[in-house]
Amino acid sequence: MCFSATANFVGSGVLGAVGVVTLTKVKHRRELLFAALPTLFAIHQFIEGFVWLGLDGTLSPAVTHNMGAAYMLYAQGLLPFLLPLGVLLFEPDGRSRRRMLPFLGIGVATGLYILWGLAAYPTQIYIRENSIVYVNQATNYTIVAAFYLIATCGSLFFSKVRAMVILGTANLAILLAVTAVKRYAFTSVWCAYAAIASVIVLVYFWRSSGERPLLYARSSWG
Numbered sequence: 223m224c225f226s227a228t229a230n231f232v233g234s235g236v237l238g239a240v241g242v243v244t245l246t247k248v249k250h251r252r253e254l255l256f257a258a259l260p261t262l263f264a265i266h267q268f269i270e271g272f273v274w275l276g277l278d279g280t281l282s283p284a285v286t287h288n289m290g291a292a293y294m295l296y297a298q299g300l301l302p303f304l305l306p307l308g309v310l311l312f313e314p315d316g317r318s319r320r321r322m323l324p325f326l327g328i329g330v331a332t333g334l335y336i337l338w339g340l341a342a343y344p345t346q347i348y349i350r351e352n353s354i355v356y357v358n359q360a361t362n363y364t365i366v367a368a369f370y371l372i373a374t375c376g377s378l379f380f381s382k383v384r385a386m387v388i389l390g391t392a393n394l395a396i397l398l399a400v401t402a403v404k405r406y407a408f409t410s411v412w413c414a415y416a417a418i419a420s421v422i423v424l425v426y427f428w429r430s431s432g433e434r435p436l437l438y439a440r441s442s443w444g
Contacts, residue, residue: 225352227278230271237264237417240424247427249434256308257427262296263417269293270354270410277349290347291340294356297413299337302329302370306377309386318382325380329373336361336370353407367408371397385426392419 241261248257269292276286306329310322339360346357375397378390396415404411 227271227274230267230274234264234268237267240421244424244427247431252311256312260420260423263420266296267417273354294340294345297409298361299333299340302373303333305374309377309381314382321380322377325373325377328369332369332373350406353404354410355407356409385422389422392422
């Protein structure tokens with residue numbers, strides 16, 4: 223979260239509970255990756271709690287660096303690939319899944335570039351106005367942010383599942399708000415509030431648990 227280690231750890235616990243309940247509502251293997259997103263966000267927020275502890279001087283610089291690297295690995299390197307892949311797998315028919323392929327391709331390319339940047343250049347991590355700032359000179363460009371946005375939100379907007387569109391709208395609204403208010407701490411703040419928005423995933427899985435097996439039973443790639 224964008225306030226303290228305690229906020230991160232508490233938030234992680236709440237999201238972990240949301241994630242566990244969401245996973246119990248999975249009815250088909252295609253749903254598993256998308257249903258796992260709240261749990262992955264919970265782990266992500268838990269990791270940032272240790273970044274806070276390191277920046278506060280509780281942990282060693284080496285541990286702080288490793289936790290920061292792990293946080294960035296998921297936030298920037300893996301999420302632009304995992305999210306469109308989760309949406310693609312979730313889609314009910316071949317036509318709608320094919321619509322996700324461009325977003326998945328953009329996500330893979332963006333993720334690979336960011337992973338290269340994170341490996342090739344050091345990432346600065348520091349606190350500014352109660353938020354953690356992550357700066358990497360290879361990834362701190364508007365064009366990279368644009369491709370990241372297309373990969374993580376675009377696939378949601380083009381989904382046939384209404385809950386996906388709602389989640390995409392929530393994430394885009396959060397992104398625009400964060401950009402306007404705390405652009406310097408975008409990675410930390412957006413990931414925190416996107417994690418909170420993943421409650422939408424739980425609501426969808428909870429309400430549609432009786433419908434989804436039939437939906438997937440009738441679907442095929444072609």
